[in-house]
Amino acid sequence: MQRREFLKLLGAGTAIGAFPGAVRAASPAQGRVVVIGGGYAGATAAKYLRLWGGDDLEIILVEKNTTFISCPLSNLVLGGSKKIGDLTFNFSGLDRYRIKRLHEEVTAIDVEHREIVVGDGDKLGYDRLIIAPGIDFMWDKLPMLESAAAQEKVPHAWKAGPQTVNLRKQMEAMPNSGVFAISIPKAPYRCPPGPYERVSQVAFYLKHAKPNSRIIVLDANPEIVSKKDLFTKAWAELYPGMVDYRPNSQTVDVDVDSRSVKTEFETVKADVLNIIPQQQAGGPARMAGVANVDKRWCEVDFLSYESKVAPNVHIIGDSVSAALPKSAHMATSQAKVCASAIASLMRGVAFDPQPVFANTCYSFVSDRLAMHVANVYRYDPAKKIMVSADGGGVSDKPSEQEGNYAQYWAKNIWSDVLS
Numbered sequence: 001m002q003r004r005e006f007l008k009l010l011g012a013g014t015a016i017g018a019f020p021g022a023v024r025a026a027s028p029a030q031g032r033v034v035v036i037g038g039g040y041a042g043a044t045a046a047k048y049l050r051l052w053g054g055d056d057l058e059i060i061l062v063e064k065n066t067t068f069i070s071c072p073l074s075n076l077v078l079g080g081s082k083k084i085g086d087l088t089f090n091f092s093g094l095d096r097y098r099i100k101r102l103h104e105e106v107t108a109i110d111v112e113h114r115e116i117v118v119g120d121g122d123k124l125g126y127d128r129l130i131i132a133p134g135i136d137f138m139w140d141k142l143p144m145l146e147s148a149a150a151q152e153k154v155p156h157a158w159k160a161g162p163q164t165v166n167l168r169k170q171m172e173a174m175p176n177s178g179v180f181a182i183s184i185p186k187a188p189y190r191c192p193p194g195p196y197e198r199v200s201q202v203a204f205y206l207k208h209a210k211p212n213s214r215i216i217v218l219d220a221n222p223e224i225v226s227k228k229d230l231f232t233k234a235w236a237e238l239y240p241g242m243v244d245y246r247p248n249s250q251t252v253d254v255d256v257d258s259r260s261v262k263t264e265f266e267t268v269k270a271d272v273l274n275i276i277p278q279q280q281a282g283g284p285a286r287m288a289g290v291a292n293v294d295k296r297w298c299e300v301d302f303l304s305y306e307s308k309v310a311p312n313v314h315i316i317g318d319s320v321s322a323a324l325p326k327s328a329h330m331a332t333s334q335a336k337v338c339a340s341a342i343a344s345l346m347r348g349v350a351f352d353p354q355p356v357f358a359n360t361c362y363s364f365v366s367d368r369l370a371m372h373v374a375n376v377y378r379y380d381p382a383k384k385i386m387v388s389a390d391g392g393g394v395s396d397k398p399s400e401q402e403g404n405y406a407q408y409w410a411k412n413i414w415s416d417v418l419s
């Protein structure tokens with residue numbers, strides 16, 4: 001549906017070009033919640049708002065893409081055991097929850113007047129706003145990689161989609177005895193174990209297709225950020241001599257044409273170069289002025305995910321500032337706490353004073369072997385943050401059984417988010 005048609009159908013008002021003021025709800029009994037971003041966090045929040053918020057709530061999801069492509073399992077596209085199509089879904093499963101979907105880009109947010117701007121200028125009003133835009137890259141740190149042409153040559157593939165496919169194609173075109181170099185940014189970044197899973201998947205492919213190749217891992221962190229012992233052992237046992245891991249190696253410069261990367265200590269030239277840039281809250285969070293921690297991440301009240309600096313604005317998912325992993329599982333957990341709190345707020349009743357949730361991250365080290373790390377988090381009323389609680393743990397070793405669990409984890413979360 002075209003944007004103008006969509007906005008007209010919302011009831012009162014019309015596009016800003018024709019009338020001053022934003023399109024407002026036609027007085028639904030409980031008001032209107034607009035959700036920006038239909039990824040793991042936003043789509044989940046929209047669905048659970050309907051389930052817990054009742055029929056009278058008007059829920060509008062504004063997502064710029066028309067398909068949902070999952071980052072979880074996208075490293076397996078590089079290893080060759082998945083295709084990007086296996087990870088691509090549409091949003092129609094949300095229609096049964098009477099969520100009004102607008103596939104447009106949000107370009108501005110006015111928190112004072114409770115309006116968002118969609119596309120080239122149409123405004124949409126809200127009673128409460130959920131911002132779930134994932135991450136954006138900090139191109140000011142590596143400006144030479146900002147253009148589409150540069151990313152064609154040196155992809156990040158840290159938002160699953162065409163860049164994932166491009167990176168795989170580059171690996172297929174790589175000579176045997178070639179060098180694949182990957183640069184990992186300083187934490188916090190999206191998916192703590194993700195870069196190391198990627199190294200494992202690249203090694204899995206190269207071991208079989210180009211066994212004389214090497215992988216150079218330039219990690220800005222002092223050590224492997226997640227599941228360190230498990231990854232170290234898996235690389236030594238499954239891919240002996242292939243993975244050259246270099247800690248404290250922050251990328252400071254990239255020569256795109258020659259695929260060379262410079263750290264403080266050395267310059268590495270690669271046949272395939274994968275730079276994962278530093279990250280920050282997604283654009284809409286910064287537009288709304290709610291990325292108040294180092295102008296990078298968003299500080300929230302962990303009982304409702306309401307911003308600490310803008311009332312009626314809630315932020316969930318990777319954009320949140322927290323000592324919590326930036327994961328899809330975490331994004332859906334936060335979304336449910338937020339949806340439950342907003343449903344209560346809209347009805348004027350108290351919300352859960354002590355939420356508890358869990359997070360599990362699986363990592364594949366081959367096409368079938370996987371391992372996990374799991375944690376339980378509980379709200380601490382004194383510290384006013386989520387803290388680790390009893391429960392969870394880490395695998396002893398990768399196994400096929402965990403590989404099966406990981407595949408089912410993905411099926412479950414896709415079904416929870418999108419149907």
Ligand SMILES: Cc1cc2nc3c(=O)[nH]c(=O)nc-3n(C[C@H](O)[C@H](O)[C@H](O)COP(=O)(O)OP(=O)(O)OC[C@H]3O[C@@H](n4cnc5c(N)ncnc54)[C@H](O)[C@@H]3O)c2cc1C
Pocket residue numbers: 036037038039040041042062063064065070071072073074075104105106107132133134135157158159160190191194282283284316317318319326327328329330331360361362363
């Ligand atoms: C390679 C890789 C592997 C991963 N593996 C796992 C895993 O195994 N398990 C796990 O739990 N997590 C994993 N993750 C992490 C996970 O993908 C993220 O933590 C999760 O996607 C965060 O959800 P989100 O909703 O915050 O962001 P996203 O899922 O990125 O959703 C944000 C949405 O907002 C939309 N958006 C942004 N700006 C605008 C705008 N201006 N207007 C309209 N829409 C907008 C985007 O199009 C996007 O759809 C992995 C990540 C990567 C990169």
